[in-house]
Amino acid sequence: MQSQTDTSSDTPSLTRRRCFMSMAALPLVACATSPSPPDDGARPAHGLLPGHRRIGNGPEAVLVMHEWLGDHANWEPVWPYLDTARFSYVFMDLRGYGWSKAMTGAYSVDEAVADGLRLMDHHGLARFHIVGHSMSGMIAQKFPLTAPSRVRSVVAICPVPASGFKADEKTMAALRAVIEDDAAAKKAILARGGTRYGDNWVNFKLALARRASSRAAMYGYLKMFTGTDFAAQARANRTPILALIGKHDIPFYREESVRKNFAPLYPNFSLAVCEEAGHYPMLEAPVFVAGTMEKFIATVSA
Numbered sequence: 001m002q003s004q005t006d007t008s009s010d011t012p013s014l015t016r017r018r019c020f021m022s023m024a025a026l027p028l029v030a031c032a033t034s035p036s037p038p039d040d041g042a043r044p045a046h047g048l049l050p051g052h053r054r055i056g057n058g059p060e061a062v063l064v065m066h067e068w069l070g071d072h073a074n075w076e077p078v079w080p081y082l083d084t085a086r087f088s089y090v091f092m093d094l095r096g097y098g099w100s101k102a103m104t105g106a107y108s109v110d111e112a113v114a115d116g117l118r119l120m121d122h123h124g125l126a127r128f129h130i131v132g133h134s135m136s137g138m139i140a141q142k143f144p145l146t147a148p149s150r151v152r153s154v155v156a157i158c159p160v161p162a163s164g165f166k167a168d169e170k171t172m173a174a175l176r177a178v179i180e181d182d183a184a185a186k187k188a189i190l191a192r193g194g195t196r197y198g199d200n201w202v203n204f205k206l207a208l209a210r211r212a213s214s215r216a217a218m219y220g221y222l223k224m225f226t227g228t229d230f231a232a233q234a235r236a237n238r239t240p241i242l243a244l245i246g247k248h249d250i251p252f253y254r255e256e257s258v259r260k261n262f263a264p265l266y267p268n269f270s271l272a273v274c275e276e277a278g279h280y281p282m283l284e285a286p287v288f289v290a291g292t293m294e295k296f297i298a299t300v301s302a
Helices: 012-024 026-030 072-081 109-122 135-146 169-180 182-191 199-212 215-227 255-262 286-301
Strands: 039-043 052-055 060-064 087-092 128-133 151-157 241-246 269-274
Touching: 052 072, 060 109, 060 286, 072 087, 072 199, 072 286, 087 109, 109 135, 128 135, 128 286, 135 151, 135 215, 151 286, 169 182, 169 215, 182 199, 241 255, 241 286, 255 269, 269 286
Parallel strands: 060 087, 060 128, 128 151, 151 241, 241 269
Antiparallel strands: 039 052, 052 087
16 A cells, blocks of 8 residues: 655645656556655755755665756656665756746756755765766766765766767757747657657657746756866766666767767766667656666665
């Protein structure tokens, strides 16, 4: 039987998503033998503390971030499969996204790292693993450079490399169009593996994206991941790093490109490919994502 969760701090949208996820999980719940993950509820941003949710009370702490076209809600399908006895997960919304939508700022890599460190301090988690997706996969790589004694490993999912997403003016125009135009956003989702599914998937992912963020934040982080390059600083960093990628993503995020951008920098680099995903493995293959990242983290922690 599932344990009850205090929903007093839930927003209406969170309540709707909780209901949706609960209905989607009914067949699994019927044969489950363990309770729901320990969950301290939604925490909206307060002052300089980002909005977030902590799930689990295990000894291995993990900070998890999201991508450009989504907030923490991208991760909800993964939550039922997390080992909450072994891990303590903190799912953080970046400034301008989700529960941090009211937070403004420079939308820079260094600012996001500072926010994440402050959040882990708040929870008393001195050492931790860091998980980032796409643009926050880039941010994740900066953590061990900023706080090397605190970061135990990095899981970078379909990540932007430390050298950034280099874009010419035509590509930049297409990316800016994604922010303002639904047709352009759908085109981007389709290109990143969405053609394998139907219109319902594309509309679902677009709705997640449009609810997730402010336009100011999207423009700010677009500048971040296309205009930031700390590859020279990252070179020879020995923090264990796993890149988890989707087979059906665009070429920039596929194996050949990721190996080219990551292997020369990180002596302890490894790579895993999800055969059944594009750019959004946590939505497309949540069991694979939960199991792969926990296995990697457990190996590092052994």
